[in-house]
Amino acid sequence: MKILVIGASGGMGRLVADRLEKAGADVVRAHRAVGVDAYTGAGLAEAARGVDVIVECANNITQRASKAIDFFGTVAANVSEAARDAGVQRVVCLSIVNAAQPQVNSKMGYYQGKARQEEVYRRELGDRVILFRTTQWFELGATMLDSMSLGPVGVMAHMLSRPLAVADGADLLADVALNGGAAVVEVAGPADLDMLDVAREIARRRGTPRWVLGINFGGKVIRSGALRPDGAFEVTATTFGQWLDQTYPAAVGA
Numbered sequence: 001m002k003i004l005v006i007g008a009s010g011g012m013g014r015l016v017a018d019r020l021e022k023a024g025a026d027v028v029r030a031h032r033a034v035g036v037d038a039y040t041g042a043g044l045a046e047a048a049r050g051v052d053v054i055v056e057c058a059n060n061i062t063q064r065a066s067k068a069i070d071f072f073g074t075v076a077a078n079v080s081e082a083a084r085d086a087g088v089q090r091v092v093c094l095s096i097v098n099a100a101q102p103q104v105n106s107k108m109g110y111y112q113g114k115a116r117q118e119e120v121y122r123r124e125l126g127d128r129v130i131l132f133r134t135t136q137w138f139e140l141g142a143t144m145l146d147s148m149s150l151g152p153v154g155v156m157a158h159m160l161s162r163p164l165a166v167a168d169g170a171d172l173l174a175d176v177a178l179n180g181g182a183a184v185v186e187v188a189g190p191a192d193l194d195m196l197d198v199a200r201e202i203a204r205r206r207g208t209p210r211w212v213l214g215i216n217f218g219g220k221v222i223r224s225g226a227l228r229p230d231g232a233f234e235v236t237a238t239t240f241g242q243w244l245d246q247t248y249p250a251a252v253g254a
């Protein structure tokens with residue numbers, strides 16, 4: 001099976017590509033640094049030639065709604081066109097649980113972009129697209145601290161989620177890419193957690209930033225549980241404690 005992974009140098013894309021290769025698939029790793037730009041379309045048709053499945057994990061981190069909607073909507077349209085032209089069996093789009101709901105994303109520009117992404121794929125590919133949605137990853141705590149710290153002070157939003165380890169998500173995403181699945185697959189971690197507490201524990205284990213301030217961002221729904229799945233979902237195994245011990249082994253027992 002030949003599988004194109006778009007965003008293959010990113011946090012999720014790299015892990016999925018590794019798992020697919022290990023399972024024996026012929027993997028094409030695509031991202032801009034290797035000449036495939038899913039936003040402009042450059043190199044996309046060539047990358048999709050002869051491919052059976054596309055896994056789309058591209059990302060553009062912005063909170064500006066117009067930018068997010070433009071990026072995710074344009075990439076979805078370009079990937080859909082390339083998939084149709086190449087006769088690809090299915091496209092698996094990596095998305096976020098409940099981000100497409102208007103009551104959840106009304107104050108979250110990035111999530112509005114994810115809503116547009118899902119809408120375009122559904123419209124363009126119908127039952128040839130699988131929306132693979134996960135909750136927030138434990139790793140997001142570190143990513144956000146790294147982008148929102150000033151000296152010893154970091155900032156993190158209150159987000160009540162049911163987060164998971166990206167590695168567990170990659171196992172399931174690779175399985176769906178290889179074997180197919182329902183039109184929507186939702187995945188969440190083993191327990192409810194506020195992402196502020198996740199970030200604070202990461203900071204404690206790393207020793208930086210020294211203080212993590214909690215902020216309210218994105219509206220009340222974001223901190224009161226709307227990011228957790230409403231219906232049936234796959235539960236991943238790795239607990240936050242296990243993930244911390246694996247990720248920051250030097251700090252175990254500290």
Ligand SMILES: NC(=O)c1ccc[n+]([C@@H]2O[C@H](COP(=O)([O-])OP(=O)(O)OC[C@H]3O[C@@H](n4cnc5c(N)ncnc54)[C@H](OP(=O)(O)O)[C@@H]3O)[C@@H](O)[C@H]2O)c1
Pocket residue numbers: 006007008009010011012013030031032033034036037038039040057058059060094095096097114133134135136137138140
């Ligand atoms: N973080 C979370 O908690 C979470 C939870 C659920 C879902 N998600 C979703 O998971 C997806 C992947 O996130 P991530 O954190 O793994 O991403 P990431 O680490 O930011 O990596 C993004 C990837 O996209 C590529 N890329 C960016 N622009 C591109 C373009 N125009 N054409 C082709 N490739 C492009 C990048 O490579 P180049 O720069 O070389 O192009 C890179 O490989 C996102 O859609 C995100 O919404 C994230």
